[in-house]
Amino acid sequence: MDSKRSDLTARNFPTAEEEAEALALPARYAGRDSAYRLAFTDIDFLLQEELRPVRMQLELLKPDMVHKRLGIESTIVIFGSARILPPDVARQRLEAAQADGADGDALRRARMQVQMSRYYDAAREFAHLVTTRSRRHEVPIYVVTGGGPGIMEAGNRGAHEAGGKSIGLNIVLPHEQAPNPYITPELCFQFHYFGLRKMHFLMRSIALVCFPGGFGTLDEMFEVLTLVQTGKSRRRPILLFGREFWTRLIDFELLVDTGMIAAADLKLFHFVETADEAWALLEREYGFDAPPTQTGDLAVDI
Secondary structure (H helix, E strand, O other): OHHHHHHHHHHOOOOOHHHHHHHHOHHOOOOOOOOOOOOOOOHHHHHOOOHHHHHHHHHHHHHHHHHOOOOOEEEEEEEEEEEOOOOHHHHHHHHHHHHHOOOOHHHHHHHHHHHHHHHHHHHHHHHHHHHHHHHHOOOOEEEEEEOOOOHHHHHHHHHHOOOEEEEEEEEOOOOOOOOOOOOOHHHHHEEEHHHHHHHHHHOHHHHHHHHOHHHHHHHHHHHHHHHHOOOOEEEOOOEEOOOHHHHHHHHHHHHHHOOOHHHHHHHHHEEEEOOOHHHHHHHHHOOOOOOOHHHHOOOOOO
């Protein structure tokens, strides 16, 4: 294209980035009390209470735009406790407790951490399996976690060890707010709003896998079950790792017997025990070419 023709299609206005970089604030108007700076570069302005709707929109847009730019259409979400330790760490803590002559309660908790650490290995293996097997699909599947330690770390770690990318949706909390070291940096996000974070968990998901966890995991799991049960989100496989844990924690049969849920609602989820069992269930559900998920299929009014 010659220079004259390129002039016809040249951008008419400078970009916001160019304007922001070129703007030199006069000394008199450079202080924090000045209203002179561009609105979109003024952090004090953006953090005002009245700008909450704008900040919520930004949290919705930023991850969505990155996913689209990188061609990420299908994900599998791994939920689970931040407190479940890698097996080697759990064993070290038990040995230390034994060596220190810890009391019975401390030893019991340490032994339980060793027992629960098997789920760390299961999540790590499952994420490795998803990342490796989906490479042959026309649309690869990416592992998504909440970005923190424990089961979340195991999920990102398994994908990383398979040589694949994975996503971390971190949330600002008093604790556990640092991302684990296995998330792909360009896919490591941080959220202020729980609701928008949970929306991004679901927007591209073809399946959700719940490992043992506490309040946060239960919140995420029941959010998904509620959206599917009420038809606000399309049905997709929901896998609960560890039947013994989940049936002891939640009396699903009591919910049916008392009429709180329908018997058919028990078919919204499946219990699995191993990574291979979980992947086999997904293969039965989707076949070898798991379909992409359109972000518009989640009908949630925010």
